[in-house]
Amino acid sequence: MFLYNVTLILEDAAAEEWLQWMQDIHIPEVMATGLFVSNRLLKVVDSPNEGVTYCTQYVVETLDNYNKYQEEFAPALQAGLNEKFKNRFVAYRSLMEFVA
Numbered sequence: 546m547f548l549y550n551v552t553l554i555l556e557d558a559a560a561e562e563w564l565q566w567m568q569d570i571h572i573p574e575v576m577a578t579g580l581f582v583s584n585r586l587l588k589v590v591d592s593p594n595e596g597v598t599y600c601t602q603y604v605v606e607t608l609d610n611y612n613k614y615q616e617e618f619a620p621a622l623q624a625g626l627n628e629k630f631k632n633r634f635v636a637y638r639s640l641m642e643f644v645a
């Protein structure tokens with residue numbers, strides 16, 4: 546099992562709109578790919594960064610499913626994020642493996 550983590554640091558003015566968009570549109574689109582088994586959305590409460598920081602985490606069972614997501618779905622979904630919130634966020638993405 547693997548955890549795909551997307552951390553975004555948003556401008557304060559964009560945070561509320563982004564949160565609503567994530568819950569109503571983006572996360573459902575990601576989950577509709579059928580490649581992830583669960584997700585969660587977290588707000589970082591002790592971030593040293595300016596703005597508001599959120600982590601969106603998706604659990605995926607296999608590397609094949611993760612790679613399929615990255616190849617077939619991620620470019621379009623990330624383009625939607627970039628278009629809607631252009632120049633209002635910074636994103637960091639990482640893949641982690643469950644060890645215990």
